[in-house]
Amino acid sequence: MGAGYVGGPTMAVIAANCPEIRVTVVDLNAAQIAAWNSSNLPIYEPGLQAVVESCRGKNLFFSTDIEKEIEEADIVFISVNTPTKTQGIGAGRAANIKNCELCARTIAKVSTSNKIVVEKSTVPVRTADAVRRVLSCNDKGLTFQVLSNPEFLAEGTAIDDLQRPSRVLIGGEETPGGQEAIQKLVSVYANWVPTAQIITTNLWSSELSKLVANAFLAQRVSSINSISALCESTGADVSEISRAIGSDPRIGPKFLQSSVGFGGSCFQKDILNLVYLCESYGLSECAEYWHQVIKINEYQKSRFTKKMVERMFNTATGKKIAVLGFAFKKDTGDTRETASAFVCRDLLAERAKIHVYDPQVKREQMMLEFDYTLNVNTTTEPDLEKLITTSSSAYDACDGAHAIAVLTEWDEFKTLDYQRIYEKMSKPAFIFDGRNIVNQAALRKIGFEVYAIGKPWPAE
Numbered sequence: 001m002g003a004g005y006v007g008g009p010t011m012a013v014i015a016a017n018c019p020e021i022r023v024t025v026v027d028l029n030a031a032q033i034a035a036w037n038s039s040n041l042p043i044y045e046p047g048l049q050a051v052v053e054s055c056r057g058k059n060l061f062f063s064t065d066i067e068k069e070i071e072e073a074d075i076v077f078i079s080v081n082t083p084t085k086t087q088g089i090g091a092g093r094a095a096n097i098k099n100c101e102l103c104a105r106t107i108a109k110v111s112t113s114n115k116i117v118v119e120k121s122t123v124p125v126r127t128a129d130a131v132r133r134v135l136s137c138n139d140k141g142l143t144f145q146v147l148s149n150p151e152f153l154a155e156g157t158a159i160d161d162l163q164r165p166s167r168v169l170i171g172g173e174e175t176p177g178g179q180e181a182i183q184k185l186v187s188v189y190a191n192w193v194p195t196a197q198i199i200t201t202n203l204w205s206s207e208l209s210k211l212v213a214n215a216f217l218a219q220r221v222s223s224i225n226s227i228s229a230l231c232e233s234t235g236a237d238v239s240e241i242s243r244a245i246g247s248d249p250r251i252g253p254k255f256l257q258s259s260v261g262f263g264g265s266c267f268q269k270d271i272l273n274l275v276y277l278c279e280s281y282g283l284s285e286c287a288e289y290w291h292q293v294i295k296i297n298e299y300q301k302s303r304f305t306k307k308m309v310e311r312m313f314n315t316a317t318g319k320k321i322a323v324l325g326f327a328f329k330k331d332t333g334d335t336r337e338t339a340s341a342f343v344c345r346d347l348l349a350e351r352a353k354i355h356v357y358d359p360q361v362k363r364e365q366m367m368l369e370f371d372y373t374l375n376v377n378t379t380t381e382p383d384l385e386k387l388i389t390t391s392s393s394a395y396d397a398c399d400g401a402h403a404i405a406v407l408t409e410w411d412e413f414k415t416l417d418y419q420r421i422y423e424k425m426s427k428p429a430f431i432f433d434g435r436n437i438v439n440q441a442a443l444r445k446i447g448f449e450v451y452a453i454g455k456p457w458p459a460e
């Protein structure tokens, strides 16, 4: 249930590795299902198209006939969205699990046989209790085993992550029925994942592990980002620090790249969820500790725009700014919580003229992001349509610009013809690299004024 960034790729990979299992992905959103059934899949993910095409119509199906498909299933994965609540108790922090509850109600209503129900969505710890109680309210004498099987894929590398996961985590009840259900799900993954990499735990450890994994990853990004600010003030270079500390095997090199801040649908939502859980259990110190990860991320995003404005002689009003990249990271079209949107918002507040180019994000998607994520209403904010231009290439976006902001680390931004770009820009031509991907020395040689996160600014 749920044909999104997780449901689509995970079920396609299960189907591809288990030809004897019939997999159907259902969703309430008919347009989403139609796209999964077309040659224009609703999400961009390297390698996804080939996997879907290899099994769609054989043992992989996409359907809106939710009730029929649920009734026929032995195992139901709940892969629906669990966004941060926007109102009511816990607004701005707690995860909204209404979609999970709705799925459980549908399963209880339409089932005519016992089933295993798998939480694949990221949920607050103890959600399985709620799901189990809703499922048990059926008057047909059916039993349901609830398992937790959180997904650790990262967008942009989803297919590879699913084909070669570092681990699969399955939590279940510590009863014979629970253990039997765990083994059934283990046997599905064992078709392609070595069993030593399939970890089984109790339900609550599994649910909580997903939140903790995201909190630890985001914490590393915020930690290195906090150091990037110190580097800019002292002449140290954050990339050199990453290399120096990352080669210590106790620290490791991953997730130590400084940037304009993390985005995506998961990190912020899941840490806020963890913060809320800590608060709910009266653990205010623990809540405050994790909340700092979010605060540093906010600081990093606003610090970047502030530096841009400062460097451009304290005014961006009326200036053309080329924004390269709008997706929250490369190799995805996903824009949820993207740092780029926050930088654009702050530049718009300065009344800059923004020209955005992203190889995978369409204009409508950008406007939706401003509408929903940033509370900038494109229908009531009359200037917005005029202030934001979407360009069909990086060269168009940069033509005549006062400054370039590199906000997504797409590979193509590393190899642009910056000489050509420089010649058509207003001077002095600024480039603000929010991902540390451009060759600063080469750009300075061309004549650019380059600002990169956590890098020393050359003497003026």
Ligand code: NAI
Residues within 6 Å of the ligand: 001, 002, 003, 004, 005, 006, 007, 026, 027, 028, 029, 032, 079, 080, 081, 082, 099, 102, 103, 120, 121, 122, 123, 151, 152, 153, 154, 155, 265, 266
């Ligand atoms: P998504 O928003 O892309 O997809 C969710 C889908 O569920 C939507 O198409 C929606 O129409 C559908 N849906 C909602 N309620 C439904 C219902 N009652 N019946 C049938 N379909 C329903 O969300 P995404 O990104 O796939 O995330 C799903 C879950 O997986 C979330 O809990 C998220 O935190 C978690 N997750 C996401 C990852 C990511 O990288 N996006 C990675 C790991 C976990």
